[in-house]
Amino acid sequence: xxxxxxxxxxxxxxxxxxxxxxxxxxxxxxxxxxxxxxxxxxxxxxxxxxxxxxxxxxxxxxxxxxxxxxxxxxxxxxxxxxxxxxxxxxxxxxxxxxxxxxxxxxxxxxxxxxxxxxxxxxxxxxxxxxxxxxxxxxxxxxxxxxxxxxxxxxxxxxxxxxxxxxxxxxxxxxxxxxxxxxxxxxxxxxxxxxxxxxxxxxxxxxxxxxxxxxxxxxxxxxxxxxxxxxxxxxxxxxxxxxxxxxxxxxxxxxxxxxxxxxxxxxxxxxxxxxxxxxxxxxxxxxxxxxxxxxxxxxxxxxxxxxxxxxxxxxxxxxxxxxxxxxxxxxxxxxxxxxxxxxxxxxxxxxxxxx
Amino acid sequence: xxxxxxxxxxxxxxxxxxxxxxxxxxxxxxxxxxxxxxxxxxxxxxxxxxxxxxxxxxxxxxxxxxxxxxxxxxxxxxxxxxxxxxxxxxxxxxxxxxxxxxxxxxxxxxxxxxxxxxxxxxxxxxxxxxxxxxxxxxxxxxxxxxxxxxxxxxxxxxxxxxxxxxxxxxxxxxxxxxxxxxxxxxxxxxxxxxxxxxxxxxxxxxxxxxxxxxxxxxxxxxxxxxxxxxxxxxxxxxxxxxxxxxxxxxxxxxxxxxxxxxxxxxxxxxxxxxxxxxxxxxxxxxxxxxxxxxxxxxxxxxxxxxxxxxxxxxxxxxxxxxxxxxxxxxxxxxxxxxxxxxxxxxxxxxxxxx
Numbered sequence: 001x002x003x004x005x006x007x008x009x010x011x012x013x014x015x016x017x018x019x020x021x022x023x024x025x026x027x028x029x030x031x032x033x034x035x036x037x038x039x040x041x042x043x044x045x046x047x048x049x050x051x052x053x054x055x056x057x058x059x060x061x062x063x064x065x066x067x068x069x070x071x072x073x074x075x076x077x078x079x080x081x082x083x084x085x086x087x088x089x090x091x092x093x094x095x096x097x098x099x100x101x102x103x104x105x106x107x108x109x110x111x112x113x114x115x116x117x118x119x120x121x122x123x124x125x126x127x128x129x130x131x132x133x134x135x136x137x138x139x140x141x142x143x144x145x146x147x148x149x150x151x152x153x154x155x156x157x158x159x160x161x162x163x164x165x166x167x168x169x170x171x172x173x174x175x176x177x178x179x180x181x182x183x184x185x186x187x188x189x190x191x192x193x194x195x196x197x198x199x200x201x202x203x204x205x206x207x208x209x210x211x212x213x214x215x216x217x218x219x220x221x222x223x224x225x226x227x228x229x230x231x232x233x234x235x236x237x238x239x240x241x242x243x244x245x246x247x248x249x250x251x252x253x254x255x256x257x258x259x260x261x262x263x264x265x266x267x268x269x270x271x272x273x274x275x276x277x278x279x280x281x282x283x284x285x286x287x288x289x290x291x292x293x294x295x296x297x298x299x300x301x302x303x304x305x306x307x308x309x310x311x312x313x314x315x316x317x318x319x320x321x322x323x324x325x326x327x328x329x330x331x332x333x334x335x336x337x338x339x340x341x342x343x344x345x346x347x348x349x350x351x352x353x354x
Numbered sequence: 355x356x357x358x359x360x361x362x363x364x365x366x367x368x369x370x371x372x373x374x375x376x377x378x379x380x381x382x383x384x385x386x387x388x389x390x391x392x393x394x395x396x397x398x399x400x401x402x403x404x405x406x407x408x409x410x411x412x413x414x415x416x417x418x419x420x421x422x423x424x425x426x427x428x429x430x431x432x433x434x435x436x437x438x439x440x441x442x443x444x445x446x447x448x449x450x451x452x453x454x455x456x457x458x459x460x461x462x463x464x465x466x467x468x469x470x471x472x473x474x475x476x477x478x479x480x481x482x483x484x485x486x487x488x489x490x491x492x493x494x495x496x497x498x499x500x501x502x503x504x505x506x507x508x509x510x511x512x513x514x515x516x517x518x519x520x521x522x523x524x525x526x527x528x529x530x531x532x533x534x535x536x537x538x539x540x541x542x543x544x545x546x547x548x549x550x551x552x553x554x555x556x557x558x559x560x561x562x563x564x565x566x567x568x569x570x571x572x573x574x575x576x577x578x579x580x581x582x583x584x585x586x587x588x589x590x591x592x593x594x595x596x597x598x599x600x601x602x603x604x605x606x607x608x609x610x611x612x613x614x615x616x617x618x619x620x621x622x623x624x625x626x627x628x629x630x631x632x633x634x635x636x637x638x639x640x641x642x643x644x645x646x647x648x649x650x651x652x653x654x655x656x657x658x659x660x661x662x663x664x665x666x667x668x669x670x671x672x673x674x675x676x677x678x679x680x681x682x683x684x685x686x687x688x689x690x691x692x693x694x695x696x697x698x699x700x701x702x703x704x705x706x707x708x
Contacts, residue, residue, distance in 0.1 A: 002386055002387075005387055008393065009587070012391050022377075032668070033356075036549040037366050037372075037549075073432070074572060110568050190590075194390075218431050231431070232430075233363070
């Protein structure tokens with residue numbers, strides 16, 4: 001039996017992507033070789049890379065707008081450094097919405113002056129700050145669109161007078177946005193895109209080349225743009241599986257179609273959290289994430305029963321992060337609504353037992 | 355039919371590794387989830403990471419010698435920067451044996467003063483310089499053990515008075531060496547270890563912490579050591595497949611056993627190059643690589659015939675690098691001797707036709 005996989009990341013991928021990528025490990029393109037053992041300079045893989053990059057631009061509606069899509073390595077953690085290396089001359093403004101913002105701030109502070117334009121630390125990051133202003137003389141503004149640990153999500157973005165950089169690791173391709181409002185978007189693949197090991201960067205080229213430092217080649221977005229995302233050997237299999245996931249999303253109807261499904265899943269999930277007296281949501285309602293629902297079980301005595309029931313129902317990965325406690329249901333693009341229904345059913349059953 | 359895969363990298367992996375990793379994409383550990391969709395913090399994956407790290411130390415004979423094995427991202431190209439960031443206070447000595455050394459030198463020059471202790475550029479890198487001296491007041495000495503493009507390999511290493519750093523991307527785990535002579539070894543996985551997307555670093559801990567700069571967290575070996583190689587989400591599938599390859603190597607009898615097989619393959623290959631009047635080896639004999647045999651076809655008119663014959667024999671990936679021309683037969687650990695025999699047979703047939 002396939003489990004209901006609520007893992008926060010690396011996380012569930014579409015079943016057809018898993019089947020195709022498993023087959024490609026055995027024999028890629030019926031060519032007698034595994035995807036793991038072909039040259040990244042082969043036409044077959046260059047086609048994969050170019051297709052993946054084009055799908056990113058197409059799905060985000062960024063064709064002809066001066067953006068480049070890159071598949072790099074090192075995850076969002078490497079981007080915390082690369083963003084600052086490439087864009088930070090003097091000072092930058094960061095919105096602090098939790099653990100990932102914090103790490104981005106910490107890494108950038110070694111490169112220049114970082115100011116927190118706002119923070120929700122006062123309430124353990126259970127909300128998204130609003131009504132802050134972004135100084136126009138900063139080099140860029142950085143925000144985290146979705147906070148996996150706290151289950152909050154930015155529903156709108158500020159009208160930034162300076163380039164806006166966004167860490168979309170945990171909600172990219174999940175909802176319709178005007179992506180032209182961002183100048184640089186980055187995301188680790190391992191939530192809505194593919195397996196761990198590939199990192200997507202979408203950058204508006206015109207914001208580059210404005211800092212005076214010598215950027216190390218491997219950290220310079222320009223090296224990767226000039227080499228069509230093949231400056232050095234890319235993570236072949238993670239990029240291939242990401243391409244398959246993007247194809248799956250396109251065939252489904254793109255971001256608009258998945259957004260509807262994600263909204264429905266979230267509605268089913270949060271309704272249960274709100275109506276079931278045993279549970280309590282962590283994030284404030286208006287900032288609740290469509291991707292990660294965080295909640296606690298109010299009566300500690302029911303914990304063991306609940307967790308046994310979850311296991312019996314084949315539900316996996318709903319343990320909360322240690323800094324929040326409780327539970328977290330991650331409902332990324334590939335999670336079927338039936339999995340949400342299965343979880344909600346267990347929660348509801350627990351109520352009837354209690 | 356399975357091809358004879360001479361690709362220079364990403365390159366051939368053992369067939370049993372391909373079968374096992376394909377199965378793990380479908381269902382890992384019979385647990386109902388794909389290896390692509392489990393948390394890197396799950397016990398199942400932590401076991402994979404720890405097993406892979408332990409196998410590295412065991413196979414290299416470095417147990418109890420103060421070394422740590424890390425699986426990072428970014429390939430050797432990222433290590434060109436990390437080595438300098440972590441070890442270079444004032445100046446370092448580099449041995450220049452070709453394209454990869456050159457890149458390492460270029461990246462390190464942004465961090466400090468780099469001196470080439472010797473170079474074989476005068477002969478398009480067809481040999482390994484010898485008899486050079488390494489100043490004892492430098493921070494470290496860097497060399498490239500095997501040069502894929504030129505087909506040369508260091509047969510011995512200098513008695514270095516300072517920490518010795520070696521890029522072993524293309525010949526790690528292929529031959530018996532006293533690995534304690536190195537203080538830092540790095541290698542992209544995609545030749546002798548696994549698929550593209552994982553980078554091995556083996557570092558003697560005592561050489562760290564001696565530079566005065568603030569090292570960005572993601573580039574600091576200490577961050578990765580402190581987090582048991584899980585500072586951020588690792589490239590799960592590439593690490594898993596690498597672990598399978600290391601298990602395969604251990605079961606085969608370890609480096610000693612594979613070295614014998616590699617020597618035999620190289621002997622068969624180079625004998626044909628030397629005896630067949632149609633072909634000429636590129637590298638000087640004493641420095642010939644056991645991993646990559648580079649050679650040219652002397653009569654251009656036979657090119658088309660030769661390449662048609664190669665194709666018909668199911669031989670793939672023997673095209674030479676553009677900076678050397680001709681052909682390159684990469685004979686990494688997983689390449690069966692039968693593949694070498696198939697290639698040699700075609701070369702021999704060409705001679706009888708000519």
